[in-house]
Amino acid sequence: MHVDPKKKNWYAIYTRSRAEKKVEAELRANQIECFLPLQKKLRQWKDRKKWVDTPLMAGYCFVYINRKEYDKVLQFQNVVCYVTFEGKAAVIPSQQxxxxxxxxxxxxxxxxxxxxxxxxxxxxxxxxxxxxxxxxxxxxxxxxxxxxxxxxxxxxxxxxxxxxxxxxxxxxxxxxxx
Structure with missing residues (x-):
């Protein structure tokens, strides 16, 4: 089976703990299309309350890449690995x-x-x-x-x-x- 090296797919990547936003920023800076699901939450400290964007799924970020970009993503400092399914990086359907x-x-x-x-x-x-x-x-x-x-x-x-x-x-x- 031949895989088109230019065809793009969505993949989920694991990030280091609390590094999701850093990974997203680094991917975007390198022109790699990505999606970090964020949700606004009201956080309270002793002296104030503030709405902050927090990752919906801690430790995950999604990338839309082709085969050429696949290895490049793994070289970023706070990327741990791809989410795998049956030994291969799991392709996430675009509709999801x-x-x-x-x-x-x-x-x-x-x-x-x-x-x-x-x-x-x-x-x-x-x-x-x-x-x-x-x-x-x-x-x-x-x-x-x-x-x-x-x-x-x-x-x-x-x-x-x-x-x-x-x-x-x-x-x-x-x-x-x-």
Whole structure:
């Protein structure tokens, strides 16, 4: 199988502890397209409160690279390694990156990350609000509806709490109605 050296894919990289923003800055300075999922959080110190951008997933950054740039990324000081799946750097589907970017652009719902392995639920699509068009799984936790975006290769799940009026069930794949 021939791999096109110019074709770009999204990959997840591990960074050194608390170095996500440094890695992002270094990648951008070297013209490597990257995405660091950040979320505004209110931090409180003894004398003040301040909104700060914090990484949504500690220790991770995403890069959109071709084969030529692959080895170059590993040479940056605070990059540890690629996230691997079955011995190879895991390619993250572009649609999952775009969905995550869309999730983080809205401010109506809080986004959380979980390593919990939720049971697969009903496939749904957001039909109104800032996340229109986003697809994922709906699960019910402690009586509250949660919308799930699963990123399989990272073994992470992004959840938002969303009212049922914002979502619509998608037809089940492989189910035919007569």
């Amino acid at each position: 990156i775009h969905s995550l970017q869309k999730l983080l652009k809205q401010f109506e719902f809080e986004v959380t990350v979980s390593q919990e392995n939720f049971e697969q639920g009903k496939q749904v699509e957001v039909i109104k609000g800032p996340l229109v068009g986003l697809r994922g799984e709906l699960i019910d936790i402690r009586g509250k509806n949660k919308f799930i975006l699963r990123v399989e290769k990272l073994e992470s799940v992004f959840t938002i709490e969303i009212s049922s009026e914002y979502i619509s069930a998608l037809p089940e794949v492989g189910v035919t109605t007569h």
